[in-house]
Amino acid sequence: MNTQYTSPQKKLAPKKAVKSAIWWAGVLVLSVFFLFPFVIMVCRSFFTTAESLSSGAGLIPRKGFYARSYVQALDKEFLNYLGNTVIVVLVNVIGKPLTAAMAAYAFVKVKFRGRKILFNVAMCTIMLPSILTMIPVYKIFVDIGWTDSLLPLTVPAFFGGGFINIFLIMQFIRSLPKDMDEAAIIDGANVVCLMFRITFPLVLPVIALVAVQSFFVSWNDFVGPLMYINDARLYTLSVGIYNRFFTFASIADTQPNVQMATGVLVMIPPMIVFMLFQKQLIEGVTFTGIKA
Numbered sequence: 001m002n003t004q005y006t007s008p009q010k011k012l013a014p015k016k017a018v019k020s021a022i023w024w025a026g027v028l029v030l031s032v033f034f035l036f037p038f039v040i041m042v043c044r045s046f047f048t049t050a051e052s053l054s055s056g057a058g059l060i061p062r063k064g065f066y067a068r069s070y071v072q073a074l075d076k077e078f079l080n081y082l083g084n085t086v087i088v089v090l091v092n093v094i095g096k097p098l099t100a101a102m103a104a105y106a107f108v109k110v111k112f113r114g115r116k117i118l119f120n121v122a123m124c125t126i127m128l129p130s131i132l133t134m135i136p137v138y139k140i141f142v143d144i145g146w147t148d149s150l151l152p153l154t155v156p157a158f159f160g161g162g163f164i165n166i167f168l169i170m171q172f173i174r175s176l177p178k179d180m181d182e183a184a185i186i187d188g189a190n191v192v193c194l195m196f197r198i199t200f201p202l203v204l205p206v207i208a209l210v211a212v213q214s215f216f217v218s219w220n221d222f223v224g225p226l227m228y229i230n231d232a233r234l235y236t237l238s239v240g241i242y243n244r245f246f247t248f249a250s251i252a253d254t255q256p257n258v259q260m261a262t263g264v265l266v267m268i269p270p271m272i273v274f275m276l277f278q279k280q281l282i283e284g285v286t287f288t289g290i291k292a
Contacts, residue, residue, distance in 0.1 A: 038267070045069055045260035052257040069257040073265055080233065081240035085219065088153045088236060092218040095157030096165060097210040101203070103160050104169035105195050109181070122163045138227055152228040153221070153236075157214070165210045172203040208280035215273055237266055 039059075044052060046065040106112075107119055141152045160166050176199065184194055200207065222238040229235060235243065245259050274281070 041260050041263050041267075045257060045264050047257045047260075049255055049257055052255075052260075066257070069255070069261040070265070072255070072258045073261040077240065077244065078237075078262065078265075081235050081237045084150065084234055085236040085238075088150060088221075089215055089218045091154040092157040092161070092214045093211050095154075096161035096214040097207045099158050100160040100165035100210055101169050101200055101207055102195065103166045104173055105199055107166070108170050108173045109194070109199070110191070123167070125163050126167070134223075134227075141228060147228050148231050148234065149229075150234060153218075153224050161210070161214060165213075168210070169203060169206050172206045173199060176202055205280060208277060212273065212277050212281050216270060219270060241266065 043059050043061070046061050046067065046069070048061070048063055048066045049069075051061065051063060051066075107115065141147055146152050146155075180198055181194055184198055189198070220238065221236070222242070225236045225239040226242075229239065232240070232243070241262060245262070
């Protein structure tokens, strides 16, 4: 009597296909749900002014794509806000990862008196809500005369950007073997050489993670510029666009297409940064979860 044998893998293949189809269908539905507002913003940025003000406007422009709204959005004020934002972002992207990595190296590799006490005190600051320190920090900047300038948005970047960044890099440095440092010391390497030529290249994924996070935080920061800057010439994009379209609502009421075009322009740099550093960002998050 002939019996036909079916392997367990062939039995499980249809189930895996069904699960995979359900998974991708769910991902597709969620993607459409979350991307739909951005699609509306991009499409309506190409509307004419009259079409954007009409109540029956659909998703696709009826009179063709009208690109003049982008020309109107890229005016002198927008470019001024963009320049201020670029200065703040560059300083934060350079200052936060650099100083956080140096502080993390000092906590892990350098032995000094009171290191454990200082570390415990710094760890306690992670549990403090930022709202508690907002008023004292603002008072300090007022007393030293830094308001109405970009200094409150740039100088604090050279203090690590919060102890959470330092702690994340510390977890990476602790996992590195000590043999490399000992061999480098025998070869005559000093602390600076150990830090910048041996340790930092090995912990580059988490440094890149801190840098990318610093970019997004600085680019989207609204409370900081709103608190410290009153001069319109020093506004960043977040505060400048808010004052342009929501405080003085005439432009938003009469030119919604320009408002949508401005939103698209502001959204482009974060998208480019995420696409360029997606691999480093995912690796940094993954390694951070493993090390922590």
